[in-house]
Amino acid sequence: MNEAVAKPWSTESLCPVCLKRISAERVIDGQEVWLVKSCPEHGETRTVLWRGEPDLPGWQRPKIPSQPPVCFTEPQFGCPYDCGLCSNHGQHSCSALFEITSRCNMNCPVCFADSGSSAESDPSLDTIETWLKSVRRACGDHIVIQLSGGEPTVREDLPDIIRMVRAEGFGFVQVNTNGLRLSGDPAYAGQLQEAGLTSVFLQFDGTTDEVYRRLRGRTLLDEKVQAIENCMQSRLGVVLVPTLVPGLNQDDIGNILRFGMERAPGVRGVHFQPVSYFGRYPSAPDNTQRLTLPEIIRAIEQQTEELMKVEDFAPPGCEHSHCSFHGNFVVLDNGKVMPLSSQNATCCNKPSPAAEGAMKSTRFLTHQWAAPEIEMPPASKAGKEKCCDCSEPPSLDDFLNRIKTHTFAVSGMAFQDVWNVDLERTRNCCIHVVAPDGRLVPFCLYNLTSADGHPLYRGKSHADIAP
């Protein structure tokens, strides 16, 4: 590694115990990058951020911060205690996430949704309408609206909520779901589609029941497959969303991608989320329990036998470079894929305004994560041996046809917890949760809890948040 870049980069983070803002350094140690920080009262923590290639120093896409057009709060206590968004924030919203229930129809060991509470605790339709209006005022109607929970499909009025989102003028609405209800009721996907749903963000942790048993406490593969089929029947775009846990499903990455590509163009892509740690942790989660973005990118290359390559993936144009990766492909008739994006986009490394990246990114996602606009041809045979001349490139005409339907987006986002949170990243975050009082809070900060399980934001008003 180049000595000149092997210097620590300074940023800020939080103390895992008292949640006070403290300075932090990203320290390069051989092939790894660590976040090292020290609270005068509670001592030092070291958390791994990045392991191996593509190297973090080269993984950059510099942006000029863009202040949100409308700010709901004024800076008072300092970042990250003023969300928000406040006028110090550096990026516009590209997705707004609505928690429409805290109830769930499952009981996963990895999740903190409250499967016990009753429907009365859900936000009312009036409340949701108020949120929608304020989000539209602050962010515009071009952004991604994600309905989340809990499990949003436990609400009987989910179709009404979707209709409300569309009536407010938002063009793209996505439901974040475990798929149980979609699999059990064949008519349900159609009802959601008719109400105006565009896309389903489907929790999909692996291609074997063993993965689900260990991660979710029960077998689920059949239900997932059925849910996908039902969504495809009803022309809902499906994005597979695996939570990756070291030692549990990281070897299934290639299978998940092949599973998805076999179902293109109904399945629109895969969005990987390495596990992060919320809730009560008496001691910091071991660093072997963390999977970093470059490890996922390399696993994609290895496990797809180089169908997809490391060089096909690039840092984001919207959020902070350290937050995510993405690569876009077209799935060809012969089972091969052709990359559509490349790191070349970053080689000139000229900073561009963050808001421009946010606009491009929403335009891309609202198109890519929805079902293709033209009639879907039968599912492709990606990853399967089908023809005798697999090595042959497609004809220009086939490619131009294919690109209209069979694009496939592969991405990953490394959510942060109290140990690895980098305030430079959250300050430039584009994915915002709508708090009950309508404030917008970067997703990672909204879910963040101290080591003993105390939330920074969830369930608190602005005045309660100061450390």
Next chain:
Amino acid sequence: MKFSEEEIQNWKCETCGEGLVMRKVEFSYMKGSFHAELPACPKCGLVLITEELAMGKMAEAEKALEDK
């Protein structure tokens, strides 16, 4: 391509003077490689890329291959 075999036969390769024929040509473009039937010289292999192709399909492919 919208040209008939006869039509392109009348086009001559500038160096060889041979009439062009339609040929399956493989080419790499940005991050992809494709094949297409294009007019080429049977002797030296030179390929004619018409303005129609360059401005039409290749521009379309270029747009598709661009990063978001």
